[in-house]
Structure formats: structure tokens, C-alpha cells
Amino acid sequence: MDIHGSTVEFHGVTRKFGNVVALNDFSLKIKPGELVTLLGPSGCGKTTALRILAGIDKEHSGVVEIDGKDMSSIPANKRNIGMVFQAYSLFPNMTAQENVEYGLRVRGVDSVARSKRASELLELVGLASQSARRSTQLSGGQQQRVALARALAIEPSVLLLDEPLSALDAQVRSQLRDEIRRIQKTIGITTLFVTHDQEEAMAVSDRVGVMNKGNLDQIDSPSHLYNKPKTPFVAGFVGLTNVVPAVAQSKNEVLVLDQVLDISEHAPSLVKGEEVKALIRPEAISIEKAAKGAVVITKSFLGPMTRIGIDVGLHDLIYVELTSKEAKKIDTGDHVEVTISSDSVMVTHA
């Protein structure tokens, strides 16, 4: 299969529905063969971005380019983009094989060639033996595999996946997720993946873009996003984060929970006396049993880790994660002393 990854670019794309700004000055460049994920809560504009790239939605300002070519005048059916939808997108009157052949059929490819290609693709997604089935005879996971094969059959320049796993149950979901990534890497196709599930985003992507109310807040590699979130929203969406009020003590120091932390490593450039928010990952906090002070309120077992919620006198509990072995020593109602290690604390002005 020779699909060559294309470059995809959004330049200042804005889309409004009445008063709702679904996408706000959205810019993004995807490198050939890269898998970029748009991550964000429901309604943040992920689908809108995909639909604009696919040419289904054309009521936007700004420009979309594929391989440097402006797509404005190119209709959806001429863009050569493969799409996989959330669910129920297989043509109900066709078998799996016919679904996969469809894109080639409308292109006028002869039946021998398209049948051969459809078989290859069904093989690739592990469904060679199910080719004669209709969608009603396939499980949700199988349907999505067929949908993927169908999208790839046209040798698209870009693959778009709109929450393709969200209708599936957990086990199938993680299995298919890994498989999508494997296939994407094998073929080397440029891919834009959309999800509201941060774990899914982290697992499959080269880069993840976190979206918030139509804005692309931050786009980075999964590890960067986790370790260096730029906004509280990103920090909160990508893994659990404590957002704690803090006061600047100097250009590089903040007072958080009665502790002065040097955070010069993150180059914050604070103004003394300024009120900011500190973003603290659960694993950056350690606790020690004490005679008085903060109180352990909740304790939830997460397998190897246990999450502990502590009342430190703020409106919200702060959360700490300990190995379940360590956590055995601590019970709800215990008093603890809280220590924060400064190297993974960030501050924001928001």
C-alpha cells in the first residue's frame, strides 16, 4: 500500500454557529505521517475542526491546506480524505466487503481490482473472515474496523478519526486503539484523531492538542503536555492536577500551603505579592503522619496506586497518590503533614 503522508495545515480557522464560536482562530500544522490528536471535553469544537478539514463544513473563515494546496474550492468528495465516525456509519445495505469497496466503486475501479484491495484491507484490520457480513451481523468493534478499512481503501492523503472508539466497551477500546496506531504507523498516513479521553490521546499520539471552548490551548507531545501544561485547563484535563492558590514571594518563588517553593526552573517571572494558581501533580506531593494539621478525608484504591484526598483548609481537597503499599499506613481521619517537591509545580496567572 503506498499512501504518502501529506502535510495538513489550518490557518486561523474560525467557525461560528450563531453566537456559539465552535472554533476560534484555529491554527495547526500536521507533519506527514504524524498522528495528532485533538483532545477536549464535549462541545469544544473537535468535530467541527474535522468536518472543516473534510470539506463537509464550508462555512468557516480561514484557510485549510493539504500539501500546501488551499482546499477552499475543493468539495468533500474530491478531497481524498478517509473518515471514521463515532458509530453507525457502515452502509446498512452492503456487506463488509462492499462497504470497503464503495470508495473504489464510485471512482469507477473495476470489480476485480477493488475486490482484491478490499480483501487486503479487511485482512489488515483482521476481518478477512467476516467479509460477507452486514453491519447488523458485526460487533461494534468489528464495525469500526470495517469503517477503518473502508476509509483506507481510497488511499486517502489524510485519515480523520472522530471518537471512533467511544461507543465501544473498555477492553475492545484499548485493543482497537493500539491497532489503529499500529496500522497508522505501518501505512505512514497523516492522521487527525479526535477524542475526549485523555488516556486514549496519550496512548496513540505523536502530539496532542488540548482544546477548550473552540481554542487550541496547547499542542505538544504527550509527555510535555503532562509535565509542562501551560494552562490550568490543560493541566486539569491531562491527568489529575491540584489547582491551589499561591502568592508570589519574589520573581521565582511562591508561597503554597505554607511552603515557599523555588520554581525558577519553569521561568515564571512573577511579581512579588501577585496572587497566582499553583498546579501540582498528585505525585509531586508527599505526606507524613503528624499529630495535627491536614486531615485525610478520602482514600480510593486504584490498583497499584491509592489516591488520598486531604483537607488542607482550602475549598477543595488536594489529592495525593501513593503506592498502595505506602497507603496502608494511612487511614481516613489521620492528621498528616504535606510536603510539595518544587520541581514539577507550575504556576499560572489565570
Add this chain to the structure above:
Amino acid sequence: MKRTLGWSDRTILIAAGFFFITPFLAAGEYSLRGYGGKGHTFANYTWILHQLGFGPALLTSLRIAGVSVLLLLFLMIPTVVYVQLGGRRWARLIEILCLLPIVIPVVSLAIGAQVAMPKRLQSTSYELCFFYVIICMPYVYRTLNTGLQAIALPTLVEASSSLGATPVKTLVLVIIPAIRSATLGAAFITFAISMGEYALAVLLHFHTLPTWATNAAQENLYGSVAISIGSLFSVWFLLVLFSYLPAIKGALQNKKVKVT
């Protein structure tokens, strides 16, 4: 989802069925009576076939019904698809327009609308097709609308389009097959109404099966009932045949796929 019927449901069903079926049985029996009401015979049915004008009238009606079906589907499928896909702001207006014919008396239609038809059309029996399209529109609109609501129309259209299909290809290859049973239902309603319509045909002086039957009935009362029963059952037969055809075809195909 299976629901068992309570005794009251059963009673109603049986009563309604009785009410529905008795006239048919009675008419059927009557149509089989021999000359002078003695004995039972198929003579009344064979009589039909030998009547002058039966063949041409039947052909005219079949032709008109066929053209009406095609016209109506050609008009309504794209319209209903459009309404569901984004023409929502027009939905109310189109719905009202499509349902309007129910409340317009046929006579006023015949007199009023006929004037609006092109001259050339007025002189052929195909003029009736256009009236039948109007008369059948409400039923067809409802049937197709329900059929389209049962499929994930926007997603299917977007999928088809992203795979390179033009809107026409999407309509023909994806949408129409996906709503096949609704389309068949709509076709049958139209066919049945067009085959049986009498008032317009008579008012506009066309010779169709129903107008011929009325004339013929004046000579032979048994025969006229035989005509009604005969046409009813032939339409039913076609209906059953066509609606089971896909199921039969599907069953044959499924035999090849082992469902595990």
C-alpha cells in the same frame, strides 16, 4: 422487544379483524355465485376477461400507476432527504404542503388544477399521473420520512461523500437501498391508490380500470364484485411478493454466512 397481548388487546384485535374480514369473505363468496345466485363457479372472473375494453383499461391504469409511482418517488425521496439533512428550516412548510392534499376535495382538484396543466398534457391520460402524485403525496411523505429517521442519515451521507461519491451516487447507492422498505411501502400506496382511483378519472373522462369496471358492472352485478375482489387480490399479491422479495434474497445470502 416483545410484548405479550392482554385479553383486552386480543378482543379488540379479533373484533377489528372480524369487522375487516367479514365484508371480504362475503364479497368473495358473492363473486363466486353462479347464474341466478345458484351454486359456486369462477364464471364471473372469466367473464371479466372477455369483456370489451378490459385489456386496454387495465393497461392504461397500470401505465398511469407505474408512472405515478416513478414520478412521486423521484420527487419525494430527494425532497425528504433534503429536509432531514439541513433544510430543517423548510421542514414545516414542506410538511404542510405535502399533507395539504388530504384536505382538498378531489372535485376541486379536478376542476382547479386541471387548468394549470400544460395543454399538451391535458389531452393524454398521463395527466392523471400528476393528480395521483398530489393525492398520494401525504402518505408517501410520511412513509419516507419515517424510513429516513430510522437510519443515521447525516453520517451515511458524510461517509459516502468523503469516500468520493457525488450527491446523486449517494442517493442511489446508499440512501435508497437503506430505506428500501419505506420506498417499497410508498410505491405500493401510490400504486394501489392510482389503480383504484375513480372520481378524478371519471370527472376528466379518462378510461381507466375503475371507470371501465363501473360501466361493466351495470350489466353483471356478480361480475362487478368479482372485479373488485380480483383487483384487490392482485394488488395484495404484488405487495406481498415485493415486500418478501428482499427478505427471501437476504435469507438466501445469509445462508452462506455462518453466524457464530
